[in-house]
Amino acid sequence: MGRGKVVLKRIENKINRQVTFAKRRNGLLKKAYELSVLCDAEVALIIFSTRGKLYEFASSSSMDKTLEKYQRYSYAQLESTTGQPDNNAQGRYQEYLKLKAKVESLKRTQRHVLGEDLEQLETNELHQLERQLDSTLKQVRSIRARHLLHQISDLQEKEKALVEMNKALQNKCETMQLSLETEEGNSNQPAAETEDFFEPLQSNNSLHIDRHNAAVTEQGHVVSSKQHAVGVMPGWMI
Template sequence: MTRKEIQIKRIENPSARQVTFSKRRRGLIKKAHQLSILCDAEIALIIFSSTGKLFEFSSSSNEQIIQRRIDLLSEKSLNPFPGPQVKDAAGALLCKEVAERTREVRQMRGEDLQELSLDQLKQLEKSIKDGLARVSQAKMERITSEIMALEKKKTQLLEVNNYLRMLVKINAANEALKNRPKRIPENRLLLVGDDGACSNLGFDTSLKLGLPDQSK
């Protein structure tokens, strides 16, 4: 009968989870011990359970292995180009310069300051203050430039808004003139027929003052 494959996911039952943890922890420590003996390897194993208990195993000393790991990380940070040693002088000089610049950047961020003297720390502090002043100046210039651009855009929008308001008033005035009723001249006599049509008789009904014309 084949062994049933166990699905790798979190065990929800606390009791079953604790039993599985104890079994697998002992097996893991046993395998680490065998690997250290068979392959002459330095192994450090640190385990924290879900309840916060510490379990550890080390083939020699946890502190020595951890320090060896820290030293290896430091060497990698100083030499960002791992691989074969560069034999030519130009390549070696370039690697050295990159390592120095990397160390300077770390020191600017407040790291690896133990090896610096008091004068070097003062010089580093001055450089950081000067750089901060330049950053603040560049920030203020950028803010001023953006404010001026926004003010210019605001002025343009106000001009467009005033122009549109003027067009609306002109259109409203034109519509009012177009819809105004036409008035009939008061000095004309109109005849209304049976069909409701109006005809202009052409009589002048305006009032004239003075003596009648004797020549007629």
């Protein structure tokens, strides 16, 4: 039995759809390359994925050349079919050529500014390019100097604000230090008054008792150490 007819429709599964796209895209690019080599044909293939990613193949040196050739062929075919040129199509094609020439000129100027492809330029063109670069360099330096002046001004303002903040903090520290010194002075004042209240006692020399020459009895009488325990010795025996 032969294979039945395959109904082509959108693959609902996202993963399967991506896998199928990758496989068939590579196969299609391969077939386009084989066709261009085997048949010596000019082939251009453009593919956009669902995410907007571009895949292209051109057998010629540039895709733009192939598209330009396609535009010329389409315009000529339309003119030969209708017998008269379509004004709208002709206008669009002329606008396309102008835009393309402008893009090429901008790309060439960009390459020259970057220092590329300068060998093709003549002396006058090189001199003009040099003047253009000098003018651009002056503008860049002027804008850079203006930005630097703005930055310096901002830094000076920040420095001024920091100096004022430092002064305020210094004044606050001095105020707190004076307050602490005042509190310490008030706390030391009662101690001085207490010392003045309690006056020192004066020593009385008349009440001095020699420990070596006297002894105190249990009744509190002071007797000479030379006295005997039995009685008091007379003065002539001392």
